Amino acid sequence: MDDATRDDADAAYPAGWEADVVLLDGATTHIRPIRPQDADALQAFHVAQSERSTYLRFFAHLERLPERDLHRLVHVDHTDRVALVATADDDGPQGYRIIGVARYDRVDEDEAEVAFNIADAQQGRGLGSVLLEHLAAAARERGVRRFVAEVLPQNGRMISVFRDAGYEVRQHAEDGVVSLAFDIDPTDRSLAVMADREHRAEARSMRAVLGARSVLVVGPVLPGAPPPRTLHLGMARAVLAHLALADPQVRVQSVGTDPVPDADATGAADLDERARAAAVAAAFEGVVGPVDLAVLAVPAQYAPAVVRAIAPTGARAVVLMTAGFAETGPEGLALQRAVLAAAHRTGMRLIGPASYGIVSLGQDGALNASLADELPAPGRLGLFSQSAALAVPLLDAARRRGLGLAEFVSAGHRADVSGNDLMQFWADDEGTDVVGLYLESIGNPRKFSRVARRLALIKPVIVLTAGRSGQVVPPGHAVRPTQAPGRAVDELMRQSGVIRVENTHQMFDVAQVLALQPLPAGRRVAVVASSSSGATFVAEAAATAGLVVAGAQVLPEDADDETAEALVREVLREPDVDVVIVVRIPIVGAPDPRFGRVVARAAADSGKTVVACVLGLRGVTDELTAPGPDGEPRTVPAYATPEDAALALGHAARYATWRSRDHGRPLHPEGADLRRAARLVRGWLTGSAQVVLTPEQAGELLAAVGVHVLASTPAHDADEAAAAARAIGYPVALKTTAPALRHRADLGGIRLDVADEAELRADVAEVLALAAEHRPEPGAAPLEVQAMAPRGSSCVVRSVEDPLYGPVISVGLAGDASDLLGDVAYGIPPLTDVDVADLVRAPRAAPRLFGYRGLPPLDVAALEDVVARVAVLSDALPEVRSLELNPVVVAERGAVALAARVTLAHADRADNTRRLQRT
Template sequence: MTDVATLPPGYPVQWEADVVLRDGSVAHVRPITPADAERVHRFHARQSEESIYMRFFAPLRQLSDRDVKRFTNVDYVDRVALVATVRDEIVGIGRYDRVTRNSAEVAFNISDHFQGRGVGSVMLEHLATIAQEAGITEFTAEVLPQNRKMLSVFSDAGYEVERSFEDGVVSIRFEIKPTERSEAVRLSREHRAEAVSMRSVLFPDTIAVIGASRRPDSIGHQILANILGAGFNGAVYAVNNEAMEVLGLAAYARVTEVPDHVDLAVVAVPAAQVLEVVEECAEAGVKTLLVVSAGFAEAGAEGAELQNRLLHTARGAGMRVIGPNSFGVINSDADVRLNASLAPELPPPGHLGLFSQSGALGIAVLASAARRNLGISVFASAGNRVDVSGNDFMQYWIDDPQTHAVGLYLESMGNPRKFSRIARRLAATKPVIVVKSGVSSYGVPPGHRARQTRVRPEAFDAMLRQAGVIRVENVHQMFDVAQLVVHQPLPKGRRVAVVGNSDALGALTAEACVSWGLEVTHGPVSLPSEAKGEQFSEALAKAFADPSVDSVLTCFIPPLVTPDEDVATAVREAALTSDKPCLATFLGMRGVTAQLSGSDSEPEGRREVVPAYSMPEDAVRALAAATRYAEWLGRDRGIPVLPSGIDRAAAERVVTSALETHPEGRKLTLEEVTELLAAYGISLWGSVPVRTVDEAVAAAEALGYPVVVKSVAPLLRHQPGMGGIRVDLASEGEVRAAFAGLNDRLAPLAANTFVVQKMATPGVPCVVRTDEDPLFGPVVSFSVAGPPTELLGDIGHRIPPLTDVDVSDLISSVKAAPMLHGHRGAAPVHRAALADLIARMSVLADNLPEVASLVLNPVNAHPGGVDVLGAEVTVAAPPRRKDPGRRSLT
């Protein structure tokens, strides 16, 4: 990040971002400053004559100081320029100059050495987002027709580009408002770039172990030994400035002396030496750093500062960083055989991708997989997660044909919005299983870059459900699910057959099915304990053939007569004849066993392994998780909500005006709240504050009978019951009596602050709210008002942006939802109107991070629509969101 002390006035620090380019390397994007003058001169001097002519339409071999001063001195409002830098040298310049109130001319100049890496696309993306914030809606540009690369930057970005040709120049015009296509292009480019950046980690041609000691008990020695012991198929170099050779390899004093290009550098030196090593890696052109060294942010404030300098140095040189304090990475691919980790052996190859933030837990995760004979495709430990996170590996796993399911052990989450977005895409193709014990600040380990969150844990659960992620409570449950979804087809429904050789075990299994929402439609079938293998085969064949069965659960106590192998063979062979999933409970057996695995001679591509569980409850829990995931896969995801009649500019004026006078934030007045909501098509019912009975009568006359008189004192606001309100007042006399009664009762409590409001149609009172969370960003919540909200915490949550299906699910997620659908003979509420209100709230929350809190309470839902009877809004200067509308590493 730029040194704040040297920044010009008005410099927008929030525009700075590290971005992954098309080749997987990293560049830093930031606003230009007058201090960049010499860098601009050097940049221009390195450009070819062709590139100079394409940019300036003239052979300007040298820029004048006057030109450079004009280029580098901008106001960051009407004249904006960004530079992309690598190793503090400019590799790209993008700028716009406002031409009219809504239009600006845009231009780019990309280094010859960085063309084709996506620098121009990134800068267009960032400039478009900045311009929209300034009220610009359209970009124009003039490009020479032979400049096909720049022409493709505009057209390939997903915008609707208009072109005209005049006087030998192509004039371009396009609206910069994001479209479905432009968003798809942006996310696809982000995905490809971040996935490519992981390939240098998982498929390196060359590895250098820096700190490869000759001492067997040192970390560097162990990792080098593990790399060599796994039979890594690339070149390996030892870097040690105190030895001539390590483990039979010639040792080099510095990585810059290695006679090869290094893709992956494993850094295993004391923390105090890491920065010097990182700088040498930058000089050597290393692509990725795997820092296993400890002693960084987990060790205290001094270590945290060292960790920040590590990140800044590495990203400034275009490198990705795994760690520090990482356990390592593993790729079991036969063409790679990479074990750059502290695991003494390369796990058997398989189809489960694993990610763990903790090194110690990484050991436990791999050990648990080994005990179950569960093969691994890729394993990675992020350590302190200073740069590379689970999001990056998920981007890789989306397209990895060797990975059929993914398990993530998360101790913290730095960017939940991006996680949700990537996880949803990954889960659409393969199961994603997450172990996350909590989201509070107490659960964030020392050293992890993570903001504190104020949301309830239920919001995190809701985010995972939105994304189709399977959440489990521990590693044991993660592997219970993994061994099922890796080796068996997904269930097509909730109907289950139970077959076993014990009445008690069958009943226990059936009860577990019911408790997890599964339906036992076949059995429990209990064979005699002395039954032969043929009897087991016959019973299982009937279960698989039953059209009312979607999954088969087998549960066996080790028989006294029939050998275990015969039963296991019967289970496996019966499962091979069907496309229905099969799970086996053999008391004392867990994982993928030889008896339940197919032989190498069986047809390729068939599900040959039946997962075994030691207890039926484990099997049923795993089956229920897989069933819910299959249901999510089969559901319509919906379309993003885009309510009509939204005036975002009007809403922004309300928020900006409030923060101009109170930068620290404040509650909006009733008039401001009404104006803000109206900008998003939400009508707030009027209420008239009254202090005397005569004012109450006058207000009632103005509003029209019937009316309500209610206290708005904080003591009684939104409390269950009717202690502070009188309803359905149809005359002056009723208003006078109601006011007097309430005043006498509430004055001793200092709660006699009243308003008069029009009487609403009888309906179901609801609460709709949004909160801007430092970690999650906007969170939308819905509940039925009164005891369900206040006493039972029956509140649903979703993370915008929402689809129409998300909104519908949010309404149905609360236990009190039947009250909306005609409970006990009441007429159902207008669900579509309620959904439209929530959709508008979600878009408002997504658009306006300055809205710290917005509560609609009560929302009266009735058969004819919804009425917003009360609203409170608090605005504040927002924290920078972790997933902005442009590519950025956070």
């Protein structure tokens, strides 16, 4: 490769393929495309390999790579020849070492030969599987659809990597070599395998953090550092004190937490960056490893050096408590990236910056590496908070209500660890029953949806977002911009099965009932109150919360214990009652504490969901606790007001319904040829940043996935319109292409059932005169002639590629009313068939499709098929920047799109199934 070609290759370096990944042991590594300057590192990697590994890779023993081969291996074009390397920090001359290589060489348009080589010491960590995921994703971006490989029969490890990835591998043996071939388009199984690998890796990384038994606390008193800020020193000392109090079995060490004389503190103030890093590293020479977790309260500019200095201790993760990073501007963002890179390339996860800390009160022992002086009692509630400030009231609210805590993590600016990582952990954690998340921003909505849905199917997940839209981006949070409507967040939460609440008060109200009571079997509620007016009020509150009132009973204030217990038990025995709200607010005096025990005994024996509003009681109380049939204590949660109790029950009942329903199957519409669609898109986008497809091109693209668009013929005048109509056959439809009128039959822009040429010519004159007052579509003929579609209801199906959410699908019935009232339903692919059915039925005007006011029911299944095909196309091809089918006429039989508008642009979607997002 000459210098000019090398410059072109460097210019085409696909930086978007760089990624930090979590391996199966919970540690991290960096993956990136190979570069020419990797030659020495690649040679060192090869030389360090065992003779067997070298033979299996090259079918021969090579002590060193010949210079010619080495040059070829590190000089690639990132299109037809692609190589990815996994790297780790190293003290050698390069500053890093290669621990794995994956490459492909294109054979033809669709096929490429693939090869792997993993360092002997790194095998068994899932690195081969990760490299395959990334290499396959890169290949698909370059149009490759199939990998082939030649493998020696004894290389079972490589063969298993391909098979275990979920691909359907075809193989045959010839002349002592096994030839393999497999398509790399994602399948349900390969996606499930990737998600499961990601789940296990991220869960294990969090398990190492929350199960830490050896902690290193680093304060701001470091060589070369300015006099420590009181805040930083106070943070470090608080964590030290809390660690010692929580569990004396946790081994705690510290660096930089004790003040030193001024002369010593400033002695290295004039050191350059390299010398300062060496001085900082020397400060850690006395630390005894291994260390599980490091907690840092150091000035921001020292964080990268400190992270590198603690790497030799074996730390698995770093909690960074101090701020001063991305929230301060570009320099702070660069500093945040530097500390993140330092952590990941030495195998560590990063929690923070601006973290309040972590708490674990599980069975393995207590860990309080946080700033919290007082903690809730041990329990089964998992809490996550991005905000350090909100961590204080969250922990305090749990403590005051008596809700027991299992784990708490504050991610601060979530440069690395996010709520997704904790949800991965909680899905497997037997000590957690309910999860609560406070999210200031959602940096990876597609992954959030996938991970939250997996967790919500087994444990309730309660989510509070900063701001109703859920799109608030606080300083320091690196989040892509979004143009998605605020309701997209609602749809994201609904699809994921999480319970979205409005404030912290509601979060713990819902957590109480889910943590202390069985899931509601249904929405039918009975009310027991101490007055008839109170019963009526509570019944109204329950109905407002989405419950179905099955009855209300009045329990007089002066009723004795036997009467009270008999009435509550009678209500609980009713077969048409799923949940019960008990309200006891005496008019005179304080409530009798014996009443609570009566309710608790009846509830514990019934197995049904019961909540209470009793004056003076809140949260978990002894008065509302009684042993169940198994002898274990059961508590009826107490609420401040009946409305709070009803609202919490409503959320719990909806969650129980979602969890028990059929969630459907992935969409695979028959005849949808996504490969053909991808080839068409690549061809049209060649050399262009953005392309608006012609009607013919849009029809061809949609036909590839099985969506039929009724063809139309452009016309400039009456003669061309008449010729088109004769070719089509009367009756026909005549339309203007003026954007303001193109869908407006009520304004005369569309003429239907044009029966003959005379009528057509008259309509042409009227439509052209009407359109003359409006700006025409640039470059388009002023008229279109189209065959008549069957009569039915007109709908609009759209897909928009959002920078943050990816594809957002919307469905609504056509017309001004739907647009003005926002009567549109949204879905975020990937969708299931059940998701599509819900989407079509969600608009308030949807009853028009089902036989509204005596009209015949329409072919809703045909509309669902169109929506499903649009969803699959949009999910598979992020280059489809926008797509609109307007209208889609749904008839008694079938649904047909009458017009399609499609805009293409080069893809910029984060591949959420395989990448640990970096800020």
